[in-house]
Amino acid sequence: MTCGLYPGLSLLLLCLLYSSEGTCPSMCLCVSDTVSCSSSGLTKLPMLLPTFSVTLDLSHNHLSWLYPGSFNRMARLENLRIAHNQLSTLSPGVFQNASGLRHLDLSSNKLQVVEQHYFQGLWRLEELFLFNNKIAQVEAGTLIGLSSLKKVYFSLNQITHFPFFSIHDHSHPFLTMLDLSSNRLTRLPWEDVKALPRLVQRGLYLHNNSLICDCSMYSVFWHWDLRGYDSMKNFVDAHTCTIYGDPRASIRFLRYNRFFHNCTVEKAVMQPVTVLLSNVLVSEGEGVRLDCQTSLNSSDLSFTWLSPSKGYITQASINDTLISLFSNGTLEIQATKVNDSGLYVCTAVDIKQGLNATREVNVTVLLPAVEPFNTGYTTLLGCVVTTVLILVYLYLTPCRCSWCKQPKPPVNPIATYNPSTLTSVFSPSTTDQHKTHTNRHVAFMEPMISEDGTEWTQES
Ligand SMILES: *[C@@H]1O[C@H](CO)[C@@H](O)[C@H](O)[C@H]1NC(C)=O
Ligand SMILES: *[C@@H]1O[C@H](CO)[C@@H](O)[C@H](O)[C@H]1NC(C)=O
Ligand SMILES: *[C@@H]1O[C@H](CO)[C@@H](O)[C@H](O)[C@H]1NC(C)=O
Ligand SMILES: *[C@@H]1O[C@H](CO)[C@@H](O)[C@H](O)[C@H]1NC(C)=O
Ligand SMILES: *[C@@H]1O[C@H](CO)[C@@H](O)[C@H](O)[C@H]1NC(C)=O
Ligand SMILES: *[C@@H]1O[C@H](CO)[C@@H](O)[C@H](O)[C@H]1NC(C)=O
Ligand SMILES: *[C@@H]1O[C@H](CO)[C@@H](O)[C@H](O)[C@H]1NC(C)=O
Ligand SMILES: *[C@@H]1O[C@H](CO)[C@@H](O)[C@H](O)[C@H]1NC(C)=O
Ligand SMILES: *[C@@H]1O[C@H](CO)[C@@H](O)[C@H](O)[C@H]1NC(C)=O
Secondary structure (H helix, E strand, O other), X not given: OOHHHOOOHHHHHHHHHHHHOOOOOOOOEEEOOXXXXXXXXXXXXXXXXXXXXXXXXXXXXXXXXXXXXXXXXOOOOOEEEOOOOOOOOOOOOOOOOOOOOOEEEOOOXXXXXXXXXXXXXXXXXXXXXXXXXXXOEEOOOOOOOOOOOOEEEOOOOXXXXXXXXXOOOOOOOOOOEEEOOOOOOOOOOHHHHHOOOHHHHHOEEOOOOOOEOOHHHHHHHHHHHHOOOHHHHOOHHHOEEEHHHOOOOEEEOOOOOHHHHHHHHHHHOOOOEEEXXXXXXXXXXXXXXXXXXXXXXOOOXXXXXXXXXXXXXXXXXXXXXXXXXXXXXXXXXXXXXXXXXXXXXXXEEEOOOOEEEEEEEEEEEEOOOOHHHHHHHHHHHHHHHHHHHHHHHHHHOOOOHHHHOOOHHHHHXXXXXXXXXXXXXXXOHHHHHHHHHHOOOOOOOOOEEEOXXXXXXXXX
C-alpha cells in the first residue's frame, strides 16, 4: 500500500499512522479501518493492534482473559466483536479509554456475573450483545451511565434477577430492546416492570423463562398483548408459566388463560381495574354514545373520561353543548370530527369502596365519503347520454347512413370520467359496502381484572 495512491489529508495521516503505529498483526486481516483477527486461534490479545481501527473483530478465538487497558490506544474504536471466546470475567479497566465504543459483542462466551464496573464509561454504547453466556447475575449498577443504549441482548443465560428499577426515561432515553428471553426468571418485580418507559416495555422480551403463573404477571402480559407488541405476537407459544412453580404444570398463557379466571375474584377484594376495550367506527358529523359500563355496579359511581382531543372530561368540566356526560357514565358527542378519533378511557370510581374500573373505547371517525354525490352525478350523466344516443339513433339512422357510424361526439364526455365512478352506476356493491362501513361496529374483548394502577392501564 502506497500513500500516494490515496488523496486526502486524513488518509495520508492514516497511512502515516499505519506505518508508524502498530502494523497489522500477521494473523489478522487489516482493510482500511477494519481489523479482523477472527478464527485465528488467538489465546491472548495481540500486543500491537493497529491504533486506527474503527472495527476490531476478535470473535471465534480462545481468549479467556483481557488485560486492563486492552484497547487503550485505540481511540477510534467503535465496533468490538469478541463473540465465541472463553471469557468468564472481565477485569476492571478492560475498556478504559475506549469510550468511543458503540457496538460491543460479547455473546457466546462464559461470563457468569455482569459486574457493575464492566461497561463503566461506555456512554456512547448503543448495542450490547451478551446472549449465550452463563450469566446468572446482573449487578444492579450495570446499566447505569450507559445513556446511549438502544439494544441489549441478554437471552440464553441463567439470569434469575434483573435490575429493572435502574432503567428510566431520563437514564436510557433510547432503549427500545431489552431481550431477557430464555433465562431463568421466575417472579419479576412487576411494579418495576410496569414503571419502565413505554418504549422499553414495548421492546422487552421475556418469553421462554420459568415464570410462575399469577395474576400480577398475567395482567402485565395481557396489557402488552392488547397493545399488540411484537414480543407477544411473535412468540405466542413461547410465553409459558408454571402453576405453583411446578415445571410439569407449564401453560402457554397467551393461548390458554382459563387459569387466570380466578384473578377477577381474588383481586376484586383489593383494587380491581377492569379494562374493557371496544372499537367504534363513526362517520364525521354523526353523533356517538360511549358507555362506561364496567365491572362496578354500584349506583354511586363517579365517572371521568380522558379523551384524545379534549383531555379530561368530568360532569363539572363540560361547557361545550356538543358533549354531554350522563350520570350513568355515558359520554355523548353530538357531531364527531375526524379530530375526535382516538382512545377514550373512562374511569369509574366507587368512592365508598375505593374501587376503580376502566373502560377503553377506540373511536375512529371516518371522513364522509363523497360517493353518494358521485353516484347521483354519474347517474344523471348516464341518463343524459342515453337520451342523446336515443335521439341520435331516432333522427339520424334512416336518412344519412354515413353519419350513423359516428355517434362518437356525444359519447366523448363519458370518456373523460374515471371508469371506476361509472361502475358505481351499474353495480350497487360499492354503495352497499359503504353502508356497512358507516354502521357502527362494536367488538368487545374479554374483560380482565388487573392488579392496580389505572394510570398504567391508561397508557396508549
Ligand atoms: C487513558 O485515560 C486516562 C484518563 O482516563 C489518561 O490519563 C491516559 O493517558 C489514557 N491513556 C492513553 C494511552 O490514552
Ligand atoms: C428456551 O431456553 C432454553 C434454555 O433456557 C434453551 O435451551 C432453548 O433453546 C430455548 N427455547 C427456545 C424456543 O428459545
Ligand atoms: C378458582 O377458584 C375456585 C373456587 O374458589 C377453586 O376451586 C379453583 O381451584 C380455583 N382455580 C385456580 C386455578 O386457582
Ligand atoms: C353488584 O354485584 C354484586 C356482586 O357482583 C351483587 O351482589 C350485587 O347485587 C350487585 N348490585 C346491583 C345493584 O346489581
Ligand atoms: C370552558 O370554561 C372555561 C372556564 O370555566 C374556559 O376557560 C374555557 O375556555 C371554556 N371552554 C369552552 C370550549 O367554552
Ligand atoms: C345512560 O343514560 C342515557 C341517558 O339517560 C341513556 O340514553 C343510555 O342508554 C344510558 N346508558 C346505559 C349504558 O345505560
Ligand atoms: C384538527 O387538528 C388540527 C391539528 O391538531 C387542527 O389544526 C385543526 O384545526 C383541527 N380541526 C378541527 C376541525 O378541530
Ligand atoms: C384504534 O383503531 C384504529 C383504526 O381501527 C387503529 O389503527 C388503532 O391502532 C386502534 N388503537 C388502539 C389503541 O387499539
Ligand atoms: C382511582 O381513581 C382515583 C381518582 O381518579 C385515583 O386517585 C386513585 O389513585 C385510583 N385508584 C387506583 C387504584 O387506581
